[in-house]
Amino acid sequence: MxxxxxxxxxxxxxxxxxxxxxxxxxxxxxxxxxxxxxxxxxxxxxxxxxxxxxxxxxxxxxxxxxxxxxxxxxxxxxxxxxxxxxxxxxxxxxxxxxxxxxxxxxxxxxxxxxxGTPRFAWEDIPLGYAMDTAAMPVAWDGLSAPMAVNVGNPHVVFFVKDLDAIALGAVGPLIEHDPLFPERVNVNVAQVTGPNTLNLAVWERGAGLTQACGTGACATAVAAIRQGKVQSPVTVSLPGGDLVISWAPGEPILMQGxxxxxxxxxxxxxxxx
Structure with a gap:
């Protein structure tokens, strides 16, 4: 060949x-x-x-x-x-x-x-040790209390008031390689903009800042729905464009784009x- x-x-x-x-x-x-x-x-x-x-x-x-x-x-x-x-x-x-x-x-x-169906148990993310994945008692450079979600790969999701104020290119690799995450982690920072909309930036493990991350959009929409910040379906706006994510607890995630x-x-x- x-x-x-x-x-x-x-x-x-x-x-x-x-x-x-x-x-x-x-x-x-x-x-x-x-x-x-x-x-x-x-x-x-x-x-x-x-x-x-x-x-x-x-x-x-x-x-x-x-x-x-x-x-x-x-x-x-x-x-x-x-x-x-x-x-x-x-x-x-x-x-x-x-x-x-x-x-x-x-x-x-x-x-x-x-x-598929998202997973939330600390050992399913996986994390290095047991903790509450709904509001993790950890912080990095002003980003704190993320939710951890596994949607086939591991994600942490932070919600902030001003997405533009976050230097994700600097803090993303610190979180990705933190010993808390034995398989490394994808880092999502989101700003809710409406009852069914949010803006998202993603530091993707092994790839860095990306124009779009489908699993990141899924994990972030799930976290936002679970925390009552938005309702399904959710339009997730990334630098490269929009994805529509639908999810209800106990159900699989549907991603359209x-x-x-x-x-x-x-x-x-x-x-x-």
């Missing part, structure tokens, strides 16, 4: 290189994923997505962050995969991830994904050993 076709896609600016390994396997390592994600010497992306055959679903999706680390969930990438399957004639699909099986539908423009094709190409593996 010397070349493999890829698709470049994004969900609200959260961009992906998507390799189809359903017919021809691709050996992926952390080093190779990071090299492909490099925006100067590779193709460039927030996450690299590898599609593989699945015995339980339409397709298996593996997710590698820009630093090469493999993670279990990515909401925006799931919508992009649903859109690829939609182009293949499958308006409805089931996508296998390390976080579980996700049901998705697409109309060719937008996609809706059932992201766009999936955009950018271009296609081929990877010459001689440059990425």
């Amino acid at each position: 010397t070349r493999t076709a890829f698709k470049k896609m994004h969900g609200l600016g959260n961009d992906f290189v998507i390799l189809d390994a359903r017919a021809q396997p691709v050996a992926m390592t952390a080093t190779r994923a990071a090299a492909l994600a490099n925006r100067h010497s590779g193709i460039g992306c927030d996450q690299l997505i590898l599609l593989e055959p699945s015995a339980r679903a339409t397709v298996k999706m593996r997710i590698f962050n820009a630093d090469g680390s493999e993670v279990a969930a990515c909401g925006n990438a799931t919508r992009c995969v649903a859109a690829i399957l939609g182009r293949e004639g499958l308006a409805e699909s089931r996508i296998e991830t390390a976080a579980g099986l996700l049901e998705a539908t697409t109309d060719g423009q937008d996609a809706t994904v059932d992201m 766009p999936a955009t094709f950018v271009f296609e190409g081929e990877i010459d593996w001689a440059h990425f050993p």
Whole structure:
């Protein structure tokens, strides 16, 4: 194997290189994923997505962050995969991830994904030790008392009065790598703007500041609903655009938003050993 076709896609600016390994396997390592994600010497992306055959679903999706680390969930990438399957004639699909099986539908423009049921127990986040995840007794540089939510990957959510006043690029990596989070964590800072709306900025583990984070939007909407700050459905406005999140306690999270094709190409593996 010397070349493999890829698709470049994004969900609200959260961009992906998507390799189809359903017919021809691709050996992926952390080093190779990071090299492909490099925006100067590779193709460039927030996450690299590898599609593989699945015995339980339409397709298996593996997710590698820009630093090469493999993670279990990515909401925006799931919508992009649903859109690829939609182009293949499958308006409805089931996508296998390390976080579980996700049901998705697409109309060719937008996609809706059932992201599963959120988890709140400290050991499910996971945290380094037991504490109340609804209002964690911790703080970093003015950000305090977050809610922790696992939506296939770990998130902490802070609500603030002025989102623009938060230097997330500085405090985000401190929180991501805090020993409290043995698997690191995604950091969400949100400002409620109405009964069904909020603005959100996300520091994504392994990727940094991002234009959009689908699981972050899900975790933040769930936290806001659970705290009585908003009502479902919630329009979550990120730097790259809006996602609509629907959730009720005990029910799965539904995420709706766009999936955009950018271009296609081929990877010459001689440059990425």
